[in-house]
Amino acid sequence: MALTRRQLIKQIGALTALAGTGGLSSVAQAARERLIPWKNWSGAQTCLPAARLAPTTEDELSSVLKATRDMNVRAVGSSHSFSPLIPTDGKLISLSNFSGLLSHDPKTLQAEFGAGTPMSQMGEPLLKVGQALLNMADIDYQTLAGAISTSTHGTGPKFGSYSSNVVGLRMVKANGDIVDLDKNRQPELFNAARVSLGSLGIITRVKLQNRKAFRLNQKQWVQNTDELIEDIPRLVKDNDHFEFSPILHSDVSLAQAQNETTDTKTMPLPTGGDGDKVSKLSMANTFLRNHPDAHASLLNFLVKHIDFPEVQDISFKVFANVRDQRFNEMEYEVPAAAGPECVREILKLVREKNLNSFFPLEYRYVKADDIPLSMFSGRDSCAISVHQSYDMAYQPFFSEIEPIFWKYEGRPHWGKLHTLNAAQLSKLYPRWKEFQDIRRSVDPTGKFLNGHLRSIFGVPY
Amino acid sequence: MYSTPIRKALLAIALTMTLAACGGGTSAPAPAAAPATPAAAATPATIKLYGQTCHNCHSIPGTGAPQAGDTKAWSGRLYRGREALLNNSINGYRSMPPMGGCTQCSEEDFVALIEYMSGSQLK
Numbered sequence: 097m098a099l100t101r102r103q104l105i106k107q108i109g110a111l112t113a114l115a116g117t118g119g120l121s122s123v124a125q126a127a128r129e130r131l132i133p134w135k136n137w138s139g140a141q142t143c144l145p146a147a148r149l150a151p152t153t154e155d156e157l158s159s160v161l162k163a164t165r166d167m168n169v170r171a172v173g174s175s176h177s178f179s180p181l182i183p184t185d186g187k188l189i190s191l192s193n194f195s196g197l198l199s200h201d202p203k204t205l206q207a208e209f210g211a212g213t214p215m216s217q218m219g220e221p222l223l224k225v226g227q228a229l230l231n232m233a234d235i236d237y238q239t240l241a242g243a244i245s246t247s248t249h250g251t252g253p254k255f256g257s258y259s260s261n262v263v264g265l266r267m268v269k270a271n272g273d274i275v276d277l278d279k280n281r282q283p284e285l286f287n288a289a290r291v292s293l294g295s296l297g298i299i300t301r302v303k304l305q306n307r308k309a310f311r312l313n314q315k316q317w318v319q320n321t322d323e324l325i326e327d328i329p330r331l332v333k334d335n336d337h338f339e340f341s342p343i344l345h346s347d348v349s350l351a352q353a354q355n356e357t358t359d360t361k362t363m364p365l366p367t368g369g370d371g372d373k374v375s376k377l378s379m380a381n382t383f384l385r386n387h388p389d390a391h392a393s394l395l396n397f398l399v400k401h402i403d404f405p406e407v408q409d410i411s412f413k414v415f416a417n418v419r420d421q422r423f424n425e426m427e428y429e430v431p432a433a434a435g436p437e438c439v440r441e442i443l444k445l446v447r448e449k450n451l452n453s454f455f456p457l458e459y460r461y462v463k464a465d466d467i468p469l470s471m472f473s474g475r476d477s478c479a480i481s482v483h484q485s486y487d488m489a490y491q492p493f494f495s496e497i498e499p500i501f502w503k504y505e506g507r508p509h510w511g512k513l514h515t516l517n518a519a520q521l522s523k524l525y526p527r528w529k530e531f532q533d534i535r536r537s538v539d540p541t542g543k544f545l546n547g548h549l550r551s552i553f554g555v556p557y
Numbered sequence: 558m559y560s561t562p563i564r565k566a567l568l569a570i571a572l573t574m575t576l577a578a579c580g581g582g583t584s585a586p587a588p589a590a591a592p593a594t595p596a597a598a599a600t601p602a603t604i605k606l607y608g609q610t611c612h613n614c615h616s617i618p619g620t621g622a623p624q625a626g627d628t629k630a631w632s633g634r635l636y637r638g639r640e641a642l643l644n645n646s647i648n649g650y651r652s653m654p655p656m657g658g659c660t661q662c663s664e665e666d667f668v669a670l671i672e673y674m675s676g677s678q679l680k
Contacts, residue, residue: 130647130664132656132664135654135655137654137655137658138654139648139649139654139655149661150661172660175656192660195609237613366619368617368620368621369619369620371652418619418620420614421652422651422654
């Protein structure tokens with residue numbers, strides 16, 4: 097906050113000087129230009145940075161980092177993280193000018209993108225060169241750097257997170273050095289930088305291992321949740337990508353299976369978002385949350401009568417959905433085998449305590465990787481997410497659910513809300529110290545650390 | 558069986574939901590607005606910003622966002638005036654995320670983007 101005060105003093109000084117020259121008649125008149133705060137997608141995280149910058153070249157970015165000595169620096173992508181990874185009163189650096197497909201190799205099926213490329217803008221250029229991402233999350237609003245820095249993922253036990261497909265990076269370090277990293281060039285730093293929460297440097301380019309372009313078929317259906325959970329082993333085995341979303345306060349879930357297909361018939365994803373469906377759940381919650389039995393009956397009836405058409409198209413047109421109802425989210429990755437028991441316990445608690453939330457849960461699987469700070473480091477995982485509408489308090493709901501995740505040794509998704517600090521997190525990550533040692537070596541003064549990162553890494557001011 | 562008040566509530570919700578499902582958009586009709594002044598041609602920088610951020614919702618029908626170039630949809634918003642639309646852009650409004658995802662945008666950028674999408678000068 098010292099910086100903000102310093103800025104204020106500077107501004108008042110400047111205004112006084114201007115007023116002295118007759119240039120202004122009042123402070124109010126002089127202050128017409130509003131200060132623009134940064135806020136994340138849900139609106140729950142906010143800050144007022146000293147500067148918002150969008151460098152256009154790596155050299156320019158390097159100069160900014162070299163010149164920054166008395167404040168921290170955070171890189172920002174699409175602001176879709178729910179956790180306070182971004183808030184800073186220092187310099188906020190947008191990667192928007194580091195965007196687009198930079199190169200590709202048809203033999204290795206690898207492609208390099210600017211790190212600020214939105215995931216939503218990677219599918220088409222990759223298709224033009226015959227490639228596709230191996231897997232995708234159900235939201236593609238993130239930028240590539242943001243997605244890999246938080247180990248963002250889709251679903252499927254044979255598929256790792258986006259970070260696990262990174263084969264090369266270019267990064268600008270705290271001292272301004274521009275370095276290319278891969279398995280042969282500074283391999284330890286490379287592996288750590290694949291999931292770093294933006295704490296090792298600012299990533300400007302990312303090279304990904306892709307595959308040949310492919311088509312995907314998607315089927316969705318509504319089923320009794322208990323039956324669905326019993327059937328998980330078969331559903332996971334029989335489908336490339338399986339997930340389901342239990343509807344809170346009901347007995348049913350929306351299940352989804354996606355499988356590669358050679359069928360050339362196209363059945364496009366319906367246009368628009370999920371707002372209409374979420375609004376129905378919200379309305380039921382508003383009117384009936386004090387009548388749990390009636391609430392469940394209505395939801396059971398309602399969800400079974402919503403139409404979920406089959407979808408079939410080029411992969412990236414099927415994976416991602418439009419989420420036009422904003423929310424806050426908490427997600428933990430529990431050991432894959434613990435998933436069914438964990439989700440049962442959450443659903444039981446929601447019903448027993450009639451917890452106030454109407455967004456469906458999300459239940460997915462992710463393959464293990466070898467990245468020190470990845471939530472999937474060394475263990476196949478089940479990702480369970482809970483959501484709260486952006487205009488409702490999330491703390492009361494999430495604080496009831498979070499201890500259940502702890503019981504199953506869950507690791508919180510770095511980009512989503514949680515309350516753990518370094519003392520707790522260090523016990524969940526076998527390679528915790530390895531990452532912290534690397535971080536200290538490349539950013540000894542903590543230039544890339546905001547308050548949240550200092551808390552989760554255990555670095556005092 | 559449920560009590561009478563709950564049965565009535567269920568009926569009301571079912572009816573409301575059916576109407577909502579049939580009704581499409583949820584925007585209230587806009588008051589009659591003064592004829593809009595066409596916006597000046599967008600700069601390449603504005604078009605680039607649009608492609609990086611706004612495009613994600615304002616070019617996808619059904620998201621609830623007024624589509625770029627849909628003057629009818631924008632007329633229902635423009636009457637609220639420059640300040641209101643700027644506030645919505647910066648702070649978010651319903652489905653619209655704060656800053657529309659453009660973290661480096663200035664006030665002038667937001668005005669230019671709204672004018673580019675609406676085709677009208679902001680007043």
